[in-house]
Amino acid sequence: xxxxxxxxxxxxxxxxxxxxxxxxxxxxxxxxxxxxxxxxxxxxxxxxxxxxxxxxxxxxxxxxxxxxxxxxxxxxxxxxxxxxxxxxxxxxxxxxxxxxxxxxxxxxxxxxxxxxxxxxxxxxxxxxxxxxxxxxxxxxxxxxxxxxxxxxxxxxxxxxxxxxxxxxxxxxxxxxxxxxxxxxxxxxxxxxxxxxxxxxxxxxxxxxxxxxxxxxxxxxxxxxxxxxxxxxxxxxxxxxxxxxxxxxxxxxxxxxxxxxxxxxxxxxxxxxxxxxxxxx
Amino acid sequence: xxxxxxxxxxxxxxxxxxxxxxxxxxxxxxxxxxxxxxxxxxxxxxxxxxxxxxxxxxxxxxxxxxxxxxxxxxxxxxxxxxxxxxxxxxxxxxxxxxxxxxxxxxxxxxxxxxxxxxxxxxxxxxxxxxxxxxxxxxxxxxxxxxxxxxxxxxxxxxxxxxxxxxxxxxxxxxxxxxxxxxxxxxxxxxxxxxxxxxxxxxxxxxxxxxxxxxxxxxxxxxxxxxxxxxxxxxxxxxxxxxxxxxxxxxxxxxxxxxxxxxxxxxxxxxxxxxxxxxxxxxxxxxxxxxxxxxxxxxxxxxxxxxxxxxxxxxxxx
Numbered sequence: 001x002x003x004x005x006x007x008x009x010x011x012x013x014x015x016x017x018x019x020x021x022x023x024x025x026x027x028x029x030x031x032x033x034x035x036x037x038x039x040x041x042x043x044x045x046x047x048x049x050x051x052x053x054x055x056x057x058x059x060x061x062x063x064x065x066x067x068x069x070x071x072x073x074x075x076x077x078x079x080x081x082x083x084x085x086x087x088x089x090x091x092x093x094x095x096x097x098x099x100x101x102x103x104x105x106x107x108x109x110x111x112x113x114x115x116x117x118x119x120x121x122x123x124x125x126x127x128x129x130x131x132x133x134x135x136x137x138x139x140x141x142x143x144x145x146x147x148x149x150x151x152x153x154x155x156x157x158x159x160x161x162x163x164x165x166x167x168x169x170x171x172x173x174x175x176x177x178x179x180x181x182x183x184x185x186x187x188x189x190x191x192x193x194x195x196x197x198x199x200x201x202x203x204x205x206x207x208x209x210x211x212x213x214x215x216x217x218x219x220x221x222x223x224x225x226x227x228x229x230x231x232x233x234x235x236x237x238x239x240x241x242x243x244x245x246x247x248x249x250x251x252x253x254x255x256x257x258x259x260x261x262x263x264x265x266x267x268x269x270x271x272x273x274x275x276x277x278x279x280x
Numbered sequence: 281x282x283x284x285x286x287x288x289x290x291x292x293x294x295x296x297x298x299x300x301x302x303x304x305x306x307x308x309x310x311x312x313x314x315x316x317x318x319x320x321x322x323x324x325x326x327x328x329x330x331x332x333x334x335x336x337x338x339x340x341x342x343x344x345x346x347x348x349x350x351x352x353x354x355x356x357x358x359x360x361x362x363x364x365x366x367x368x369x370x371x372x373x374x375x376x377x378x379x380x381x382x383x384x385x386x387x388x389x390x391x392x393x394x395x396x397x398x399x400x401x402x403x404x405x406x407x408x409x410x411x412x413x414x415x416x417x418x419x420x421x422x423x424x425x426x427x428x429x430x431x432x433x434x435x436x437x438x439x440x441x442x443x444x445x446x447x448x449x450x451x452x453x454x455x456x457x458x459x460x461x462x463x464x465x466x467x468x469x470x471x472x473x474x475x476x477x478x479x480x481x482x483x484x485x486x487x488x489x490x491x492x493x494x495x496x497x498x499x500x501x502x503x504x505x506x507x508x509x510x511x512x513x514x515x516x517x518x519x520x521x522x523x524x525x526x527x528x529x530x531x532x533x534x535x536x537x538x539x540x541x542x543x544x545x546x547x548x549x550x551x552x553x554x555x556x557x558x559x560x561x562x563x564x565x566x567x568x569x570x571x572x573x574x575x576x577x578x579x580x581x582x583x584x585x586x587x588x589x590x591x592x593x594x595x596x597x
Contacts (some may be wrong), residue, residue, distance in 0.1 A: 123355065
């Protein structure tokens, strides 16, 4: 299985990812503006990771979204559906026009993703601390079957305060799940404050190493760095991979940058128009 | 673990039926795997581990993960039997059961071992008398409370054949084989084990044989009690409940809290469609210290207690 964009990708993977990341930011912000609901700060911190995965790394087939050989991606920070739905539409899992129904009555695009409504969603998330444990289960299935597919999961950083992640981290380390990659959207902000003011996570890399994981720290907005670390073959590593993607909430728009108010803040018309002028 | 009195000869620990049936299924279907939270011995899965070590996933003492990993294994094409003590599997991992299993609607089989008050003296932390109430309102999740070894095997096999989430209560309290003739198990279909038109006793799990004994005692008084085995709690066989209501009085019996379980489910149906006098027999809540047998006797959850409740109810009919 190859990703649909493979031909473009061969020419210049990073340029394609950059284009898609910009499109995800613009389209998701339009969704949030129209719905007057959403989590745009986290959409923007995760946009580059999502673009890199869907346009540079994941082997998937939108025409056959449950192909058993597919790479899995689990969006554990399920509240950031603006960016997640935008990337799924961009990758071809459903028509872009559906994005205009975001959170409208009876829309398939609920505030949190539902596998039974939308192709491309692997598991229903929303409550935090669920995506990694489920991803560990998927990776174990692949390990038992000696299958080729990889499992990727994106969590927030505040989300790591949920204890379920650390249960799952133990199991993944114990079983040496090299087919599993956790990406942490390390924007250092949770709903109401900085993570380090709330329940501090640092030294975060040491924590994962102590649990038996291989850790890579990258600039989570550097498409080339993300592409290189995520597309490298895991074969022979003998450990699950934790990529700490250092990001900024609201990345790409000046007044949202690193601003906790934009966790679930929504723009008025003036803010929307200014953001669109900046996102070019 | 609990110091229960020795069971009568020929009675069964349905955990043995569970493990034997899962092994038989695993022989025929490589997708079958077991998932445990250090609960190998208590699930009677030592032999499974010996036969298929690579098909047993032990996540350690981590119930949230045992359920979530089950959901992930199902995503990877496996048919996971997640087996752990019912008290911890439900209370500790309720959100995983809700979100990862029921709401996502994945092919996971949850086995709540040693459910109800089987752990006796170990107390309310280890009792699971809230699980039916918590689980029965989750959409998509089939909930089965088998009554004896035959029905336990049928439920496990039906769960494996169904593409969807299932929770099965498996008690460690010995029960007799109810020795049905020509019985056919079907998920969502209650079973009338004894005919009678004076009143109906609706029971499930380890209370079914006690309900049958109560009906026998009532027959000696000339009272014809129908006995219905409501082993599937979700989806609920409402038609059989409404048929039972035509007797004019309904007693429910469960190894569970009197709030929100089988009795609650039956009461919802009757109150909505055909209210008749009802008694809900079960436990009042957190229980005092005592063996499983002692608790059942103390709270009159035995043949005599059920028969007495039935007689009192008939006076209101």
